[in-house]
Amino acid sequence: TRTYSFPAQRAYFTRKLFVRNDSGSPIILKRVTDCALSFVEPFASADFHDDNMDQGDPGSEMFTETEKPSLYRTSINVFLRNPKGGLYAGLRYPYFKPDISERGLSLSYETNYRLNPGETLELPSTFIGAYRKTGYIYRKELHWAPRILATEQEELDLGEVLAMRQVLRDYLPKEPCPRDGYFTWLNSWWANAELRGKWGDKEADAYCDLAQKVKWTGSLDMISTAPVWCGWVGFIEPCPEIDAIGQEAVFPMNPQIEHAMSCVNDLRLPVSGFCEPNSLNRHYRKDRPDWKLQPTPDPENRLIQNCHANPDYEDWFYNLTVSCIEQCQLSGWAWDHVWLRRPMVCYDSSHGHEPGNCEFQQYRNVTNLIQRLRKRYPRLFIEIYWGLKEAGPWSLRGLNSLENAYENASPPPPGMTPADDLRFQHWFNHNYRFIPTYMNMAQMNFAKEGNGHLYSLLSCLSASTHASLCDWVQFDTPEQGREIFAPMRRWKDWATRNMQYLEDRIDLFGMPCREGGIDGTAHIVGDRGFIFVFNPTDKVRYGSITLTETIGIRKGSRFAIDEISTGSARRAGVRQKASRFTFEMAPKSAMLFELKPTTD
CATH class of the missing domain: 3.20.20.70 (Aldolase class I)
Structure with missing residues (x-):
């Protein structure tokens, strides 16, 4: 059974897939191929995107039962790119593998799942959407090797980032805290x-x-x-x-x-x-040694976990x-x-999963x-x-x-x-x-x-x-x-x-901690909001922000900008929409600007 959903005011749709065993005996569902697309014309490029987490490091892995660092590199989506925009597609599941050609795309994953008679299994849902490029590019600017993060370059257009962030926001809604407000x-x-x-x-x-x-x-x-x-x-x-x-x-x-x-x-x-x-x-559960993980066919070979x-x-x-x-x-x-x-x-076949690869059941x-x-x-x-x-x-x-x-x-x-x-x-x-x-x-x-x-x-x-x-x-x-x-x-x-301004943001200037650079975030809703800027360097730096839809401005034409981090508002300027707001930053400092419409 397939169930399609077209969320309001979204540029993507989702499809749920259900498999039911109507036979009188168990069926082993070994592998699923989904999200099968065919193209009349090839895209300029098609690129698989993982989460850019590389693998565990020795400092962490020394405390685990593994012979080598755990692999991360979990799957998120595929970008199908043309000069002005493209499509994005994926499965809401971390272990799918893409098969990409000039004329098509399909995504597959191993399930190795025993489907009993009368049982219905909900499989990971598919999403497919369209995006428009903005020309604003996010790229890594590393001058050091950070822990566990992938260091190879991958450039992403802001339009691609915003499209996929919307998919993830819809899938990962904000959960309530024990108390209201900033917790x-x-x-x-x-x-x-x-x-x-x-x-x-x-x-x-x-x-x-x-x-x-x-x-x-x-x-x-x-x-x-x-x-x-x-x-x-x-x-x-x-x-x-x-x-x-x-x-x-x-x-x-x-x-x-x-x-x-x-x-x-x-x-x-x-x-x-x-x-x-x-x-x-x-x-x-020391009383249940049979529940220990058995990584090989030898039943005497058990892990602690x-x-x-x-x-x-x-x-x-x-x-x-x-x-x-x-x-x-x-x-x-x-x-x-x-x-x-x-x-x-x-x-171990007594664990309620099929022997061998059981990452699908573990994840579930x-x-x-x-x-x-x-x-x-x-x-x-x-x-x-x-x-x-x-x-x-x-x-x-x-x-x-x-x-x-x-x-x-x-x-x-x-x-x-x-x-x-x-x-x-x-x-x-x-x-x-x-x-x-x-x-x-x-x-x-x-x-x-x-x-x-x-x-x-x-x-x-x-x-x-x-x-x-x-x-x-x-x-x-x-x-x-x-x-x-x-x-x-x-x-x-x-x-x-x-709070409404802090729930989402646009990252400004470039990657934080790059050599000689400032960084910041824009939190704009409609025609007002806040801009945080940071200078982590030991020198005076200057920043410039263009007041456009790129940073989240959706309405308004003229804006007052006040610096408010000191406890009292200090007018930093009045600017028209699409103009530049330029500012100076002291070494190792942070500032917070409030942006709001004005007739001044």
């Missing part, structure tokens, strides 16, 4: 290293004290736990209590966790937990997560470390788990750190936020700061991975940011609709807390009032 929280793992290990009485008391101070700031909506499983153990460290959880999937509490969770809940402060789906030291293509195991993992969320009364949940495996091969199980959590807890703040990089943007549905390409500032580009690295990674997210602005993970800092706290705040505001604080400042009284966090509180309030 902020303390990432205790990053900000409070002394609390990362297993909690004893001392650590639980310290966490309660920290939670009280978070409330005093008046600027943070939630606090996360630094250890995994809400205090049981440090990240990727052994924990026999978690290993011992059996079929009932009941999360075990202890006095320290009960004390800490009671404190935050008494304060009415939302709290978030996290875990590792796999780890060399995390032996989930369980098989996530096994629906029974993934259902157990979901139930354990739910038990932890409900017993600890959590408002957020995240996963870090290894989850999806690629290549994913398991030969993992993404369905996320969807089940989202349906059960509509306002749960759900994040992914490492764990879904092997599945790319199509796997992110139901999440609020993703760690971008790699841990922020690990390391930053040469001579740059954490905020600069943040903007660099977000630029990749938008223009090569097409991920919506509102899903970016933004990280605010105090002392960790070499260009100052305001520089960090403005970088985060340009990046997303939420942010975590990853750099705690010690204080003793409510008055001190209110004073220290006054800038964050002010900008959080500003962001809440202007």
Whole structure:
């Protein structure tokens, strides 16, 4: 069965494909070929586009069960290009392969799926659309080798980027947060290293004290736990209590966790937990060695990690997560470390999948788990750190936020700061991975940011609709807390009032952190909005922006531009539409301009 959908005010359509087994015996669906197009005339070029994430690096892979770095390079779409525009086509699935010729295109993927009698299987949907080129080109300008990102050049027209970003925005809608407005929280793992290990009485008391101070700031909506499983153990460290959880999937509490969770809940402060789906030291379901992944036909050859293509195991993992969320009364949940495996091969026929390649089933199980959590807890703040990089943007549905390409500032580009690295990674997210602005993970800092706290705040505001604080400042009284966090509180309030402008953006000037360059973002809706600009270099720089539809202006003819980052508006100019606005930037500085219509 095929179901077509033509979304309103969109330049693309989608088609869902359902396969039903009406026979009386199982059928193995080995491979699917879809999105078969034929052309009367060949396009000038046809190019497959992946997510431009290359592969895991040794620093990450040393903690996983793999002989070589995991491959990313997940599929997004194909661009069929002519001089003035073209088509874009793809499947909402990360592992399709294109077959491109002068006269046609088809996309295929392996399923290796057992379809039982009477069963209906929904396959990944197809999308096909048309776009017009703008002449504005995004290109990589790397003078260093960043972690895990593909470095070979690929130029994309803004028209192509906007077209695919619309497809991804529609597929990855903005999910609600535990509280309305610009959502902020303390990432205790990053900000409070002394609390990362297993909690004893001392650590639980310290966490309660920290939670009280978070409330005093008046600027943070939630606090996360630094250890995994809400205090049981440090990240990727052994924990026999978690290993011992059996079929009932009941999360075990202890006095320290009960004390800490009671404190935050008494304060009415939302709290978030996290875990590792796999780890060399995390032996989930030790009572079921048959659930371990079997990478070869030899049944004695088993890995430590369980098989996530096994629906029974993934259902157990979901139930354990739910038990932890409900017993600890959590408002957020995240996963870090290894989850999806690629290549994913398991030969155990008792796992509910066909032996061999089972990446299709693994992907379905993992993404369905996320969807089940989202349906059960509509306002749960759900994040992914490492764990879904092997599945790319199509796997992110139901999440609020993703760690971008790699841990922020690990390391930053040469001579740059954490905020600069943040903007660099977000630029990749938008223009090569097409991920919506509102899903970016933004990280605010105090002392960790070499260009100052305001520089960090403005970088985060340009990046997303939420942010975590990853750099705690010690204080003793409510008055001190209110004073220290006054800038964050002010900008959080500003962001809440202007959320509609922060949900999307156009990237200006060029790639952040390129040699000698400034960068910025335009957030325009109709005839008004905001422009963030950043100079990460140690020299005075000049910028120029043409006020056209390219940056999002859809109406209006004359605009006032005010610089507002200092706390009071300073008139920077009045310009006609299609004219240039030019400005000067001090070294290592950030500015925020407000653009609005005027008759002046």
